[in-house]
Amino acid sequence: MDLEELVPGVLLPGFAGPVVPEWLRAELERGLGGVCLFAGNVDAADPDGTAVLAAAIRAVRPSTLVAADEEGGVVTRLEGREGSTLPSPAQLGLVAPDVAERVGVVLAERVRRAGIDLVLAPSADVNDNPDNPVIGARSFGADPHEVATRVAATVRGIRSRRGVAACVKHWPGHGDTDVDSHRGLPTIPAATAARHAEPFEAAIAAGVPAVMTAHIVVPEWGAEPVTVNPDAIARLRAAGFDGVVVTDAVDMAAIAATYGIGGGAARALAAGADLVCLGNPELGGIDAAAQYAEVVDAIVAAVHDGHLAPERLREAHDRVARLAAGTSAARSSAPADVSVEVDPADARAIEIALAAASDPSAVAGLARIVRVVDARGGATQAAATRAVPVADALRGLAGGGNGSATAHGLTAVVADRPSAVQLGVLADAQAAGECIVVNVGAVPGGFDAAVVQLGADSVFSAGIVRAWAAKGGR
Structure with a gap:
């Protein structure tokens, strides 16, 4: 496969509306790695609409990953119009870990029936900063060990549904920040990253196949945000993780304001990320097709000018392809015998x-x-x-x-x-x-x-x- 043909396979764009646009169809035919669904892709009047949309995506490319942020509580795409009917991580942090595992099963079954096979959850952030503007109730709590037990339980619950993969986030931890990376660039010391490591370690031990990076700076690891910092991602690999490293959305200000969306995507891949999330096209009237083209052009340019090694691009492409192939094979054999309601x-x-x-x-x-x-x-x-x-x-x-x-x-x-x-x-x-x-x-x-x-x-x-x-x- 030509190097430029590998580029779509490492990208996770969004798009507007409940039908597959022509530009996305063309990129699926070229080997697009995945698609991220948002609330605007969900037809609230049609309970089966998301599954139909996912099927239309896979009709073009069967092994495409279909992803969504579906955490329960304040973060939901499938129930974005009215609000989630699932408990939040903060609520699950108040009860026994086995409750989190059972809710993880329900969550996985819901997204599976909606045609989603990569759920961007759970959050492994330790929310020990009351002023945190972006995590809050998305976290299981302020105690690293208690968070770790529930993160591992949720991962086990999600993994119990064949054809659904969990993506734990936001490594190395966004819980002790007072800056929202959608709007600025947070910084945490290495001591905080070490204090918040246990939930991510527990997720890796539980077999989580994907980890999402946070757009935060750890000064002792270098001046660049973790997402585009090769030393940081090397630390994640050294911690025993060999799955897919997914970026948080590169349209967020913590990346885009410094590097641009395309530049941020290319730098993330060069640093060791495997799948680049482009962001939510519903925000700010973004032209999703133009944004995607900008990212592709920047990655191709980075390969040609030597900033992105061909072997690194191929490695990322192969990791994403293995995850997609695994979920695709498992999805066809997954029985629909689990409730989608909380016990x-x-x-x-x-x-x-x-x-x-x-x-x-x-x-x-x-x-x-x-x-x-x-x-x-x-x-x-x-x-x-x-x-x-x-x-x-x-x-x-x-x-x-x-x-x-x-x-x-x-x-x-x-x-x-x-x-x-x-x-x-x-x-x-x-x-x-x-x-x-x-x-x-x-x-x-x-x-x-x-x-x-x-x-x-x-x-x-x-x-x-x-x-x-x-x-x-x-």
Whole structure:
């Protein structure tokens, strides 16, 4: 195979809409490695639409990987319009690891039935920075060992469904940052990377076939972000991982602002990455075809000018091809004999754990809400879905939620982290009358108030809110 013909096989682009565009069809015919689906590719009115779309992709190239961010909680593509019905990692961090494994099975079966074979989950980040603007409830918690047990359990659950591969992220750990790599370039010291290593080590030991890099700088490893840093990726290989190294999206500011999307993709491959995620074309009106062409041109140029060694490109291509062939072969023999619903006993265990972590007075106060204030400004922490089901559920309890606190009613302040803006909104609400915080971020959250701990803004969490309010408390 000509070197330039290898380039499509190491790329994971997105595209707009629920049908395969012509440019993507042409690249599939050229050997495209994978396609990443986002919420805009999912037809909410057609439960089978995503599976039909995936089948249309594979009708052109059967061994193409079809990937999606489907973490549960605040990050979902399949349920992006309304919010996830799966528990979040933060919620699973409050219960036994075997619950995480069973939820991993449910997650894997859901994506399998939707035609997805590479699920970009779970997050192995240790969220020990309350000000983290991008991880929060996407993490199983702040204790590396507890996170590790649940990451390994989730990987085992996903691996139990033949034809579905997990991709653990964001190596070497995005949990102790106060910068969102979508918008800037975070930095962590090597000591933090070492402290956060256990969950990734547990995932590798559990057989995870793919690891996603974080766009963060570890100064002791060099000045470049991990994704484009050969010394960093060599450390991942030295840790025993020989699977597919997937980049986080190269359209994120942490990469694109310095290297450009094409330049970042070429540098990532040269550094040791195998599959380059281009990003979400739904954001900012991106021309997905033009973006893809820019990346291809940059990689081809890097091969010709010697910045990307031919053997490195071939190695990356072969790793992706092996993963795709393995999922393709297993997919055809996977029986559809597993539920796609969370076990009621597991859901109840999570509800009990959330109640135990909450202030009883705040839970009881759900029945007296007359006003709802979303301190997040309407955006979720992960920015992966526009749905805000908890806030909507609270407004329903408050009869619209536009009133003011009274002697008999109170304000519910929805928050996901103790940022200056959110704490300011809370202070204003406290000054105006009685209020509670409904925390949809990491638990416990760090709020100086009576708190209802939910651990995600999701349909799953909204159901718990309604149940507690109906009972006048837990």
